[in-house]
Amino acid sequence: MSKALLYDSTMCIGCKQCEQACAGQNKLRYDEAVAAEQQQSEHKYTVVLTKGDRFMRRLCMNCEDPACASVCPVGALRKTAAGPVTYDADRCMGCRYCMVACPFGVPKYEWSKILPKVQKCTMCPDRVATGQPTACAEICPTGATKFGDRDALILEAQQRIRDNPGQYVNHIYGLTEVGGTSVLLLSGVAFEEFGYRTDISKDPLPVLTYRVLSRIPDFVPLGGMLLGGVWWITHRREEVAAAEGHGSAHGTPDQKERKP
Amino acid sequence: MKLKFTFWKLVFLALMAAGFYATVVRFTQGLGRSTNLSDQFPWGIWIGFDVLCGVMLAAGGFTLTAAVHIFNIKRLRPIVRPTILTAFLGYVLVCVALMYDLGRPYRIWHPLIMRNPHSVMFEVAYCVMLYTAVLSLEFSPIVLEHFNLQKPLKIIRGVLVPLVIGGVILSTLHQSSLGTLYLIMPEKLHPFWYSPLLPVFFFISAIAVGLAMTIFESSMSSRHFGQQLELPILQELGRVLVVVLSVYGILRFEDLLHRGVLKLMFQPGYEMYLFWLEISLSLILPLLLLAQRKVRMSAGGLYLAAVLVVLGFITNRLNVSITGLESAAGLHYIPKWTEVAVTGAIIAAGFALFGLAVKYLPIFPAEKQPAVVEVEAGAATPVLSHAGD
Ligand code: SF4
């Protein structure tokens, strides 16, 4: 069963311990300056956005059918059965198609390095593989970020909305967005306020390109046949003409004309 | 004449020097310092112009080989070589540009062994690689002839038709796939350009540009190398161009209509202006010009229309890859000087290599050609290879 994270922004106190734990887990620098940054970057996989006393986390959604993994030509990004969307830096050639394709603008690049890598939250795949929660979920003091089975978390999120309908926007973000994600969000204010688009496609994005790509195996023999057939017909005509004795008469004036 | 030549040499040297310096910056300081790319805008002109437009401008190669070798339109034969040469140079330069753009260019071969067949980029990589190989084979008779190597020449001629068919299929695939690349971003690309028909548009416009480039090159060559194609050939190309452009135009507007985008066309804004620039250059002006018999029949008129078409579809590719993504990214991307310098040097190198090849290889039909001039499917039509030339 695939794992997921449920982040309930109404329970978040903005302590940013998840940011710090994430940096520790992924061996990234974390100090006051980084803590003050209000955006994801190549050295900050997750950020707690702050607006007055409202908070909202941003991190890789670890989509169920991720655009980033589908576009990567070398398969550096992969969706694992357990949930995490992992990144293998040794494969990556730096085409940055993943960055262009991700509907949430998640993957970041090490622009300042000579040999850059893509950087993004990968949902602690090593921890998840051994049954541990992600670093952010483990440290969260209020339970705002909770780790568990995706199906169970969805039920729980629905329950919370039902129990306190006044407290929540009636929407579990990530339930259906781009075909579902392994990060689920609950919010007390419109998701747009923190930059989460709600007009986003409900279908997995990879379908859009695969619909075209999957035609190729059919197209190749068909196209080959068609072109071969045209060649056969156009040249057959000529052979006939040649056999009847008009062929060379056809070719010669054509060639002569060309000579200056 | 002498003076003009020196002037172009100076321009060339200046472009190469700037490009060299930019290359040093790119490979010693990284992409961040040498480009205006960012996490919000990861693809710039090296992809939008060098790769997308580069591949498009090289489309004459497959268009013409198909016309001559498959559809057997013999009148076009004299221009097959210059277009194959352009296409070959084009693809080589696209690969060079990719080496600048990839974060880790030394891994450019990775798709060979690390495969993700669901990725459009993977498919493009394979097609471009194979097609470059096909082009070099299609180009090889010219070199072999120069050194009078009859054996390999015979082999190439024997497999020419399957080779050309393979080349046309590969081109169809990756010309359209460059449009498919953008299908994954329905939320990001502006509705003027995001369409499920992107692959079809990219393919048809590649044919239009292939034809326009052939007309354009012919005129350029006559100016600089004293080589010229006959007017009737250009007129014929112009006529086909009208048809292809009209089909493209109708499809483009039907698509805008069905997606309900027509009303956006008159809402002033950055995208609207660039949309109209693209449409005027690629469709309205050339079609207005070519609709007049006088223009369609004159070398100058055809040349002008061809230049407009080329510029129009360059605008189209830049709109898809840059303009159309800017508002979603929330910024305006202007390339850094280094990006422009590299692109400029690549273009200059293209012109220089073309000039060299024309000078030293039998590219244009000359007076004293050996019996085996044009790449011919000799084995299949023995009568004709004797009749020709
Ligand atoms: S949010 Fe973006 S980076 Fe994360 S899995 Fe989805 S597509 Fe990939």
Ligand code: SF4
């Ligand atoms: S930048 Fe790397 S991870 Fe992203 S699509 Fe390209 S090869 Fe894959």
